[in-house]
Amino acid sequence: MKGTYALILQVPFDLQLKVGELGLRSFKAGYYAYIGSALSGVEGRVRHHLRRKKTAHWHIDYLTMRARVVDLVRAESRDRRECRVAKGLTDLPFVEGFGSTDCGCPSHLFYSSGLHPLLERVLLAFRKAGLRPERGWEPLP
Numbered sequence: 001m002k003g004t005y006a007l008i009l010q011v012p013f014d015l016q017l018k019v020g021e022l023g024l025r026s027f028k029a030g031y032y033a034y035i036g037s038a039l040s041g042v043e044g045r046v047r048h049h050l051r052r053k054k055t056a057h058w059h060i061d062y063l064t065m066r067a068r069v070v071d072l073v074r075a076e077s078r079d080r081r082e083c084r085v086a087k088g089l090t091d092l093p094f095v096e097g098f099g100s101t102d103c104g105c106p107s108h109l110f111y112s113s114g115l116h117p118l119l120e121r122v123l124l125a126f127r128k129a130g131l132r133p134e135r136g137w138e139p140l141p
Contacts, residue, residue, distance in 0.1 A: 001074065004081045004131060005042045006122045007034045007049060008071035008115070009063065019062045022097055027063070030113045031070075033089065033122045034060045034099060037082040042074050059099045060109070070115065073122050075131035082108060088125030092118075 008031060015027045036058070038045035048054060049064050056062050075081075083103050092110040099108030112118035119135075126133035 001042050001076050002039045002078060003042050003074055003076040004035070004037045004085055004126070004129070005046060005075075006073040006085070006126070007036070007046070007060065007064070007069050008032070008073070008119060008122070009034065009067040010070050010115070011063075011067045015066060017062055017066060019059050019098065020056065021101075022059060025095055025098070027067075027095070028111065028113075030111055031115045031118045032063070032067070032095075033110045033112075033118055034063070035082045035086045035089070035108045035110075035122075035125075036060065036099065037077075037080045039078075039080065046072060046074075059101075063109075071119065071135060072137055073119070073126060073133050073135055075126055075133045077131060081129050081131060084129035085122075085125045085131070086110075088128050089121060092121065 011027045086105045089110045094107035095109045
């Protein structure tokens with residue numbers, strides 16, 4: 001499926017991490033939603049992000065090597081809509097510049113202390129971007 005996705009991650013304790021060219025970034029314990037797109041296929045991109053041992057290609061790869069992915073939201077689309085989804089989340093705390101060096105968004109990584117409020121916000125942002133979100137891993141391994 002080509003489209004837009006949100007990885008929902010849990011950071012169990014406060015963490016400082018070097019994120020490629022962004023440099024050192026701080027991550028509070030809690031939950032994060034990373035918004036991305038994969039017009040070559042969401043399943044393959046997410047499988048890459050889920051691997052612990054990998055070469056980091058994207059900012060999120062640095063975080064997924066240390067945080068736990070707890071959920072996935074995805075939607076089919078022929079065009080990139082991650083910026084529209086991210087725009088719907090900009091009132092949440094975010095990590096400046098994360099995942100957004102190739103666009104004008106302040107970030108594509110958003111924070112919440114609670115899992116369920118974050119998931120509700122992500123699903124709403126997908127819908128407002130004109131997408132029909134699905135939760136879950138099928139057909140991912």
